[in-house]
Amino acid sequence: MRILVLIAIGLLLYFIIGNLLRKNKKQMPLISEQMVQCKHCKLHILEKEALKSGDDYYCSQEHLDAK
Numbered sequence: 364m365r366i367l368v369l370i371a372i373g374l375l376l377y378f379i380i381g382n383l384l385r386k387n388k389k390q391m392p393l394i395s396e397q398m399v400q401c402k403h404c405k406l407h408i409l410e411k412e413a414l415k416s417g418d419d420y421y422c423s424q425e426h427l428d429a430k
C-alpha cells in the first residue's frame with residue numbers, strides 16, 4: 364500500500380509542476396515581447412528590434428533618418 368501512495372503523490376507533483384511550467388511559458392512572451400509603433404510609417408514592431416531615438420521608435424535606419 365505504501366508504494367501506491369508514493370506513486371499517487373509522485374503523479375500529483377508531476378501534474379502540478381507540469382501545469383506551472385506550461386503557465387510560465389505562456390506568460391513569458393507577453394513580458395519580453397513589447398510592441399512599439401514606428402513614428403514614421405506607423406508599423407508595429409518588437410521593442411527589441413526597434414531603433415530608439417529619444418522617446419520615439421523607428422522600424423529602420425531610413426525612417427529614423429527621415430523624421
Ligand SMILES: [Zn+2]
Nearest residue numbers: 401404422426
Ligand atoms: Zn517605419
